[in-house]
Amino acid sequence: MTDLQIQAKPLAGAVHIPPSKSLAHRAIIAAGLAQGESQVLNVQLSDDIQATIEAMQSLGAEIKLTEAGDQRVDLSIRGGHPSKSASRLIDANESGSTLRFMIPIASLFPGQTHFVGRGKLGSRPLDPYEKIYNEQGLYYENLSDGALDLKVEGKLQAGAYQLAGNISSQFITGLLYTLPLLEGDSTLQITGPLESVGYIHLTLDILAKYGIDIDYRAEDQCFQIKGKQTYQANDYRVEGDYSQAAFFLCAGALGNPVTVQDLAPSSQQGDKEIISFLQALGAELVVQDDGIRIQAKVLEGGCELDGSQCPDVIPVLALTACLAKGETQIKNLARLRIKESDRLKATQEELSKLGAKIQVQGDNLIIQGVDQLKGACRVSSHKDHRIAMMLAIASTVCQEAIIIEDADSVSKSYPHFWEDFKKLGGEYREWNLG
Ligand SMILES: O=C(O)C1=C[C@@H](OP(=O)(O)O)[C@@H](O)[C@H](O)C1
Numbered sequence: 001m002t003d004l005q006i007q008a009k010p011l012a013g014a015v016h017i018p019p020s021k022s023l024a025h026r027a028i029i030a031a032g033l034a035q036g037e038s039q040v041l042n043v044q045l046s047d048d049i050q051a052t053i054e055a056m057q058s059l060g061a062e063i064k065l066t067e068a069g070d071q072r073v074d075l076s077i078r079g080g081h082p083s084k085s086a087s088r089l090i091d092a093n094e095s096g097s098t099l100r101f102m103i104p105i106a107s108l109f110p111g112q113t114h115f116v117g118r119g120k121l122g123s124r125p126l127d128p129y130e131k132i133y134n135e136q137g138l139y140y141e142n143l144s145d146g147a148l149d150l151k152v153e154g155k156l157q158a159g160a161y162q163l164a165g166n167i168s169s170q171f172i173t174g175l176l177y178t179l180p181l182l183e184g185d186s187t188l189q190i191t192g193p194l195e196s197v198g199y200i201h202l203t204l205d206i207l208a209k210y211g212i213d214i215d216y217r218a219e220d221q222c223f224q225i226k227g228k229q230t231y232q233a234n235d236y237r238v239e240g241d242y243s244q245a246a247f248f249l250c251a252g253a254l255g256n257p258v259t260v261q262d263l264a265p266s267s268q269q270g271d272k273e274i275i276s277f278l279q280a281l282g283a284e285l286v287v288q289d290d291g292i293r294i295q296a297k298v299l300e301g302g303c304e305l306d307g308s309q310c311p312d313v314i315p316v317l318a319l320t321a322c323l324a325k326g327e328t329q330i331k332n333l334a335r336l337r338i339k340e341s342d343r344l345k346a347t348q349e350e351l352s353k354l355g356a357k358i359q360v361q362g363d364n365l366i367i368q369g370v371d372q373l374k375g376a377c378r379v380s381s382h383k384d385h386r387i388a389m390m391l392a393i394a395s396t397v398c399q400e401a402i403i404i405e406d407a408d409s410v411s412k413s414y415p416h417f418w419e420d421f422k423k424l425g426g427e428y429r430e431w432n433l434g
């Protein structure tokens with residue numbers, strides 16, 4: 001792992017935002033389940049996407065990569081092949097999406113699937129699946145002890161499913177990919193509040209593009225899923241990633257003139273909400289010919305924001321609120337605890353080291369604005385890409401340089417983050433105690 005020393009310096013310029021990780025996962029899986037050839041264009045090979053590509057290959061999909069320039073690849077995917085082996089190993093690495101999408105999908109293939117992974121993945125919740133596997137008498141053996149070590153075998157049955165809406169939307173996506181391929185019809189009832197709902201809309205949108213029809217009644221949180229459907233090959237271009245754009249849009253709100261390029265204005269990505277959050281803090285959206293930018297004369301803060309629908313943007317939003325004048329409360333953040341790190345704790349601890357006034361109260365972040373951050377200290381990424389990138393943006397409002405531990409954790413979702421940071425004028429060097 002690499003520690004980086006980052007100079008306290010503003011950023012300026014334009015950044016080509018990488019293609020969406022969430023949409024790429026979904027398109028690769030749908031194409032890999034479809035008969036015939038699909039092109040999935042404009043994909044960034046982050047560690048998580050690499051894990052999904054390899055998972056689909058182990059289920060028989062043929063995937064060819066072509067360099068597409070600007071650190072992207074195009075994928076040609078031939079799916080619909082039976083898995084060649086009687087059992088298979090899927091390394092989900094640290095990707096919650098890959099693991100939770102693939103567990104039910106793997107049940108469609110004969111034989112055992114052994115999932116392995118690292119980092120915190122082995123301790124992130126899987127109980128909703130364990131319950132379903134146990135109820136249906138299917139094989140489910142979770143020997144994870146730190147590292148993920150899970151074996152599953154047996155085909156899920158069509159029928160009436162229930163999932164809690166507030167653990168992870170990734171379980172819902174996993175079942176929505178799988179149930180249409182079963183012999184009979186199914187229903188999926190969500191109980192309690194449905195959080196991260198934007199990700200479910202992305203799932204339904206991609207499924208529709210690959211020929212899968214699901215009826216969702218939002219009023220009663222119920223999905224009606226016809227069985228015996230088939231995925232149809234489709235060509236799809238992945239749009240820019242609002243979760244990654246959030247770092248540079250927040251940088252804009254903090255006084256760095258950064259234009260973010262390659263975002264779809266009419267995107268369904270839930271993390272597009274970052275723009276409204278920043279407007280609520282007092283910032284302004286500037287739409288230019290070549291992209292968008294956020295600017296702020298003064299960040300007033302003093303508002304209450306609900307973070308339950310877009311967990312991935314909260315660490316960098318919290319940083320921005322730390323530099324807004326009033327008291328800002330960001331609420332309903334329980335699910336931040338079960339990500340690559342406990343992001344509630346990590347955000348509070350690391351920003352406090354930099355001189356911010358931020359507290360965790362229950363599932364909320366309570367923030368009193370300060371004029372500047374101090375810096376001049378070591379901060380930890382908690383081996384979490386989104387904490388590392390948030391701290392990189394924090395350096396732009398510090399008085400002195402900071403050292404970010406395990407800064408290379410960005411490769412999980414944004415392997416070229418530090419190159420882009422440098423192109424915008426960021427300065428860093430490897431920091432070696434030895
Ligand atoms: O479906 C997806 O692509 C994702 C769903 C979200 O997880 P939860 O539903 O667990 O909040 C999000 O945090 C994750 O980064 C990506």
Ligand SMILES: C=C(OP(=O)(O)O)C(=O)O
Nearest residue numbers: 094095096097312339413
């Ligand atoms: C939580 C994330 O991803 P995943 O759940 O797929 O590991 C993330 O990208 O911030």
